[in-house]
Amino acid sequence: MAKYPIEDLLRAHAPQVLGALVRRYGHFDAAEDAVQEALLAAARQWAGSGVPDNPRGWLIRVASRRLTDQLRSEEARRRREEAAAALTPREEYQAPPPGESRSPSEDDTLTLLFLCCHPALSRPSRIALTLRAVGGLTTAEIARAFLVPESTMGRRISRAKKTVKEAGARFGPPDPADVPARLSAVLQVLYLIFNEGYTATSGPALRRADLSAEAIRLTRAVHRLLPEDGEVAGLLALMLLTDARRAARTGPGGELVPLTEQDRGRWDREAVAEGVALISRSLTTTALGPYQLQAAIAAVHDEAPTADATDWPEILGLYDLLARITPGPVVELNRVVALAMVHGPGAGLDRLAALEAVGSLAETHRVAAVRGHLLERAGDLPAARAAYQEAASATLSIPERRYLLLRAAALAPGPGPQPER
Known part of the structure; x- marks a missing residue:
């Protein structure tokens, strides 16, 4: 096999x-x-x-x-270490008789996800323990995915299991009052795993397909267990709608291809249809949440036959709503792009400057990359080139760095490639 x-x-x-x-x-x-x-x-x-x-x-x-x-x-070993005279023999662990079976009252996948996303664990520890205990990945596979030595990942997993044990966590569903927060932590971990697989934060490859595929598999499992939960459905839809573009995101040499330039004929239309169906049902039957809104935005992109046909006013409206529900630097930066697509690059640049003035954006290469994109659209090519170079120097992703440097080089003064006639 x-x-x-x-x-x-x-x-x-x-x-x-x-x-x-x-x-x-x-x-x-x-x-x-x-x-x-x-x-x-x-x-x-x-x-x-x-x-x-x-x-x-x-x-x-x-x-x-x-x-x-x-x-x-x-x-x-414990018996050898204790004084024989003071020792009371302890019962050894025995498996139940072969014919005995015990039916769990809850599905093990969801129970383990709750356990691996225990509040006492850090975010990296939750991710590592989830991939190993629930995903079945080996320590070596997880270490390769996150570009760290196997020994480092092994220590992280060992510490995570020790923390869970010291916290007194048990194998079973959490208290009903804790379920919403614990489910939110589970979805966050699955989303982080997917994002790291879809756009690697560092290293020579743009994506790590094994991680994004594992995140989708685990999210499908959670959706089967909680089919009426809107945010679970929203997260699965978001993953499917985003991953549907995977084949078109890179060129023949592995170079990054931005969304507006992708060959939409290479998108996975079955995944798009499944994602659209999921989010359409979720939006009409459950309370609105951030994953559902992000999935709705992805659906607008995926249903547009061409980049020019994208309904940017609808996307901007969805980002406005998302910013009210869960404000944050990533949402604000994406909203800047949508604002520029609807009202022009000047409006986007003004909003970007205002956000930077009050410290609303995290210091990442994406801020400089968005600034470069808007400056290029506004016609300020020298400033756009400088912004692309700044972004390239800040990213740890080699494909992203190459893309940004190519954008900067295309804006350099002097004779460039002549257009075809």
């Missing part, structure tokens, strides 16, 4: 296997390690012998053996 179908199967089963072990034995940190060992063993064995008839059962059996061996070893 091919490599990737096996990997997909393993990742789909990972949260259910981990959930089964944690319910049976407790010890989330040790159980997660045992599941990882079982997944690695399956990847090696199934490639040669084929996938067993009951892959989940196979994984649970192997992971249970690894976990009980580890727990017994730790118990034996």
